[in-house]
Amino acid sequence: MNVSVIRNIFGAIFLLLLQFFIINEVNFGTIFLRPFVYFYLLLFFPFTTNKYVVLLTGFAMGFVLDAVSNTYGLHTISASFLAYLLVQFQSRFLDVDALVREGHFVISIDYKGLYYFLLYHGIFIFIYHFLFFMLDAFKWNMLFYNLLSAILSSLLTLLFVAVIRLLIQKRP
């Protein structure tokens, strides 16, 4: 229990540093590519985690990133919303108890294959990006641009998530 708590705290700090110092600094050459990867931790909290822990982690990570990168609440709102959505989705549409009994604590690639993995996480990643860009622009007439940048950035984040999962996946 304690080991996983410490591991998650270090994971959160590492992801925030990665986001702030490396990914925010990379110039992708176009304004449409602005991937956010720091909420990787939220996506892969085990189903057995207390739902308040998930929500408060999302809030805290968003809040810290907001304070250092001058984004006036955008990450706080988006990350809290993502955490809430994840918890609600898992409790309503997934049979969590059965999943845990079968040994699946997260939706990983070996649960129902790569296609299901990409679709499941892709939707949540897209929702985060789209919400962030809409709040950032704060205008409806930017909808098309926001949609485009959300799709492109989500694809990049999804690639990152898939690569990390493939790397840390236990070999049978």
Added chain:
Amino acid sequence: MLYILNLLRKNLFTVVFVFLLLVGFYQLFQFNQFHSTFYFNSSKSAINSLARVQSNINGYFNLKSKNAALAAENLRLREQLLSNFIIKDSNKLFVSDSFGKRRYSYVLAGVVKSTTNLRNNFITIDKGSNDGIKIGMGVISPGGIVGIVYDVSKNFSLVMSVLNSKFKTSPFIPALKYKEGFVNWNGLDPKFIQLDGVSRFEKVNKDMVVLTSNYSSVFPEGIVIGKIDNVKSNKSNFFEINIKLGTDFNKLDLVYIVKDKYRAELDTLQKKTIDEIK
């Protein structure tokens, strides 16, 4: 009452969520509706020391282009020196000390953190209220305008970049002697800014230089905004003009903060007049 309490307890998770959401929305609305500063920004956070290490490292990567920009600015200033001119009319040789009063002075500052990939970008610089920086001062670079000081702490300031939807300034096109309209960023390309409100009867051409006008109380007159890149005419009475910015925001490293001696006087006068009209 009991019913309400029960309802709250059943939906505690959602209640907590809504509360956390309000914290975020408070900051967002502070910025978007009231145009005031959001509290948790990098002029206050301790992360600046970390960000400074990063900017020190990044600073080495484009020393060459920075040198070139500074040399170009030096050349421009050197050409304005009085010793370059032969004064033919001996009557005008007198340059009395009280001939002109100094209006603007400048403070040099280093950029600690800067973004270009958001719709509302900010720049953190390493001079603050200890160096006499106040909210609302203009910030320029060797290449052109940079932004307006938005929030100040003792040793750092947060600058609202030109690349921010809240930024507006009035332009001056010297080739046409045209001063109408305003400059504002549409949020798409950090190399270009948009000029709105130029009448379509003006003969606007590509490569015309756009400067700050004397209508602006933030910037001195004649600071470079950029060069006109393309002109589009649409159904309305105004052109859609793209200006290529003089400042390269991706390589921003040194900036000057403009201190205007008469700013307070000007502001009180304007405020008084507006209050009287009301």
